[in-house]
Amino acid sequence: MAVVTLHVDGMAVAVPAGAPLLQALTAAGVTLPTLCHHPRLSPVAACRLCLVELEGAPRPVPACVTAAAEGQRLATDTPALRQGRRLIVELLFAEGNHPCAVCVADGDCELQDAAQRVGMDRVTVPYRHPPRQVDASHPLFLLDHHRCILCSRCVRVCDEIEGAHVWAMAERGGRTRLIAGLDQPWGAVDSCTSCGKCVAVCPTGALVTREDVPLSPWPGP
Amino acid sequence: MTAALPPAKPRLRLATVWLMGCSGCHMAFLDLDEALVSLADRYDIVHSPVLSDRKVFPEGVDVCLVEGAVSSVDNLAMARRLRLRSRLVVALGDCAVTGNVTALRNQHPDGLAGVLQRCWGQAVPPADSPLPPLLERVLPLHAVIRVDLVLPGCPPEPGCIGRLLASLG
Numbered sequence: 001m002a003v004v005t006l007h008v009d010g011m012a013v014a015v016p017a018g019a020p021l022l023q024a025l026t027a028a029g030v031t032l033p034t035l036c037h038h039p040r041l042s043p044v045a046a047c048r049l050c051l052v053e054l055e056g057a058p059r060p061v062p063a064c065v066t067a068a069a070e071g072q073r074l075a076t077d078t079p080a081l082r083q084g085r086r087l088i089v090e091l092l093f094a095e096g097n098h099p100c101a102v103c104v105a106d107g108d109c110e111l112q113d114a115a116q117r118v119g120m121d122r123v124t125v126p127y128r129h130p131p132r133q134v135d136a137s138h139p140l141f142l143l144d145h146h147r148c149i150l151c152s153r154c155v156r157v158c159d160e161i162e163g164a165h166v167w168a169m170a171e172r173g174g175r176t177r178l179i180a181g182l183d184q185p186w187g188a189v190d191s192c193t194s195c196g197k198c199v200a201v202c203p204t205g206a207l208v209t210r211e212d213v214p215l216s217p218w219p220g221p
Numbered sequence: 222m223t224a225a226l227p228p229a230k231p232r233l234r235l236a237t238v239w240l241m242g243c244s245g246c247h248m249a250f251l252d253l254d255e256a257l258v259s260l261a262d263r264y265d266i267v268h269s270p271v272l273s274d275r276k277v278f279p280e281g282v283d284v285c286l287v288e289g290a291v292s293s294v295d296n297l298a299m300a301r302r303l304r305l306r307s308r309l310v311v312a313l314g315d316c317a318v319t320g321n322v323t324a325l326r327n328q329h330p331d332g333l334a335g336v337l338q339r340c341w342g343q344a345v346p347p348a349d350s351p352l353p354p355l356l357e358r359v360l361p362l363h364a365v366i367r368v369d370l371v372l373p374g375c376p377p378e379p380g381c382i383g384r385l386l387a388s389l390g
Contacts, residue, residue: 097328099321101375121371122318122363129327129358146328 006072021063021074022050030076033085033114035092035203036151037064041160046151048088049114052076060084086118093120094127095174097146098204105205111149128174135180137187141199141209148178148206154198166192178206233283233390236268237313238303240296241323241359242289246314247271249376250286253383260383263390282307284389286372286382290316290323291360295353304366309389313382315375317362322375324359333357 002017008028015024020043025032035047045062052063055073060081063074075081092098092111100106132145155167155178166189170179181189199207239247251271253260266272267279278299285307291297304310315321329335333355337345346352362368372385 093319097325099315099319099325101315101321121373122312122361122368124363126364127320127324127327127361129324131328131330 004068004070004072006068006070006074008074009076015068017069018067021052021054021061021066021068021072024068024074025050025052025063025076032063032076033089033117034064035110035114035149036153038153038157038201041153041156041201044152044156047092047149049085051081051084053078053081082118086120087125089114089118089120090123090125092149093123094125095130096148097129097132103147103205104208104211105147109205110203130174132177135186136210137185138192138194138210139187139213140194141186141196141207143178143180143186144206144208145177146206147204149204150176150178151203153201153203154178154207157197157201162193162195162197164191164193164195167198230263230390233264234267234279234281235264235284235286235386236266236278236282236303236307237270237272237286238268238278238288238299239270240287240289240299240317240362241292242314242316243322244270244288245376246286246288246316249314249374249379250382252379254379256379256383260386260390264386278302278306280306284309284311284386286311286313287317287362288313290320291356291362291365292323293353293355297356297365300362300366309369310362310366311370311372311385312362312368313372314377315373317368318371318373320359320361324361327358 003014004017005012005014006024008024008030011028013024013027015027022037032050034050036044037050043064045065048062050063051060053075054061054066093115098111100112106112134145135143150169152169155169158164158166166180168179169176170183171177180186181191186192199209237247237250247270267282268275285303287303287310291300312318316323326336329339372381374381
């Protein structure tokens with residue numbers, strides 16, 4: 001396997017040719033906040049938090065989907081990148097409804113962790129406070145659209161690992177939303193195996209295990 | 222001969238304000254318990270819903286802790302008044318910092334009219350009622366005035382409030 005050498009913030013690291021730049025960052029001891037990335041799932045570069053500056057590139061590139069090549073020089077912590085990362089997290093908080101104080105994921109939330117990582121002490125853009133829905137039709141799990149950041153981890157884990165293809169994104173832009181089946185209540189989707197993988201990979205409290213139903217007897221898929 | 226004592230630091234004038242919130246942040250402040258006594262060595266509490274009877278927000282405040290989001294016309298006027306009269310404004314707790322639970326009403330698809338209808342039904346207060354008119358949308362404090370420091374939490378840990386005041390005093 002060919003190995004390439006590149007520079008991350010001035011530090012020389014060696015990784016397999018074609019490996020994602022995130023791997024080179026890890027080798028250099030740099031960890032960036034990420035939200036859509038999951039090591040077991042295909043990368044989609046949706047959250048843009050892993051943007052890095054690549055010498056010679058006209059604009060920052062997402063480290064999760066950019067291939068490592070010989071001689072690249074990366075900067076991961078410039079003022080522009082720091083400012084951009086903070087703004088991205090602020091926009092995520094402003095786009096949905098994220099009152100941490102009344103969220104079941106408070107203290108165990110990757111969005112909250114990202115906010116702390118980027119030093120977000122307040123949201124400087126106007127909050128949208130969109131009217132959204134809660135889908136409590138599944139016997140074991142709950143989908144709270146207010147807390148969904150559209151990272152698509154659930155879509156990918158259901159497709160790539162469970163093979164059930166329950167989840168998809170509907171509509172576009174600010175109206176984009178997660179749907180189950182053919183835009184049905186989750187509990188009405190026959191292909192759901194109730195495996196819980198989507199709940200396990202959700203970075204926020206959008207997909208959670210219901211606490212209002214006993215875990216047994218097993219209600220069946 | 223005794224060594225000269227260092228010159229006493231000037232005492233600071235502390236105000237606390239309760240906008241649209243549940244009072245939990247003020248309860249956390251009171252939960253400083255005996256530490257409040259040592260706080261009194263450094264601060265004069267010149268205006269507070271829980272530690273002062275003074276009704277009018279005074280001039281020349283050094284530190285102002287503000288609980289709650291900006292939800293009514295009265296909240297907005299008070300926020301502007303305290304900003305003009307305070308050197309340091311601290312957004313205390315998640316409602317002041319983010320809007321938090323107070324701002325949940327912003328999600329109503331019919332806006333303020335829908336919220337009033339939902340809460341009051343047939344008894345929506347008339348326009349000339351003495352109740353403070355509500356703003357169309359609930360806003361975090363920094364959306365209406367300059368905020369110098371934020372202390373998040375729902376409510377903030379009493380120890381954090383104490384350490385903040387100790388570091389400023």
